[in-house]
Amino acid sequence: MTLEVNATKGNSESYDQIPNVAHVEPRLPGVSQEDGELDSALRASYHCRWRTIVGVLGLLTTLLTLVLGLFVTPPVQVLGNTGRLLYVHPALAWGALYLAFGTTTVASLLWLWKRTRSLFWDRVAGASAEVGALFLALTLITGSIWGRTTWGVWWTWDARLTLTAVLLVLYLGYMAVRSVGGSPSAKATRNSITALIAAVDVPIVHFSVDWWNTLHQKASVLTPNLNLRVHGIIAVTMGISFVAVTLIWVYLVRLRYENMLLEQAKERAYISISIQERLKESEDVK
């Protein structure tokens, strides 16, 4: 019970006033399995040079997408210069719906399955969902700009658009659920179940253009037989934009994952401070 009370205090912003927790042994008396996992993950995060390499590659491919998309590719037939949004909007949608939320769903399942249960998966799920929510918000914004130039409106209650907005709200809700307190295991189980509920909307968004008559066009990059509908420099630029979003997603998820580790270590150090203070108080009373 004392631990729970202190854990709540550990989350409190007022504890941010403590200038430095470096002198505190960040471990509770009697190392639990969860503490051991956190220690291993912290040690493993020390040697992570590949994140920098992925970040640099992501930056280079993004710059290449900008140059090709804005200056090299010709205006798209019918759409004109507006068609240059093809190199941003679909790639962001890929990053959010399939890459980020797909990873969150798989990682949540891996936590729920006892054989693969590890807090690593919960952190991956949370980090991926956060980056996915950013990409999805950007998908909606760039889609809205696309709509204004091609349909004449910033927003319409089209099935694809509405369901995508609902998906964003679902994942924002998932992130809110992640901030609710509890033991790491209880939190991870709650997070995973919430993620699976949110994931139900992903295939609905995907098939919405086939199931209903929508203003949003049907799949325009690949045919149902997985053949490309676009060719030449346009296909190359689109491919590079997809690679750029994938690399940036990997970089950001890894960085967010490392932040989660450090946040948990900080929280554990604060709990340790609280316990030491209580023990000292009880000794003083004696």
Place this chain on the structure above:
Amino acid sequence: MNSYVVAGYSVAVVSTAIYGASLYLKKMRLLKLMGGKDKLKPEND
């Protein structure tokens, strides 16, 4: 160049850059609070 296209590219790149920078700065702040990156060195454990 179409101003809508420029707006689309700008909002995507700038928002992602701001998010990435905020994550990086937060990591630096947390590392400082925990006593620096060397605390995570496997040899020191």
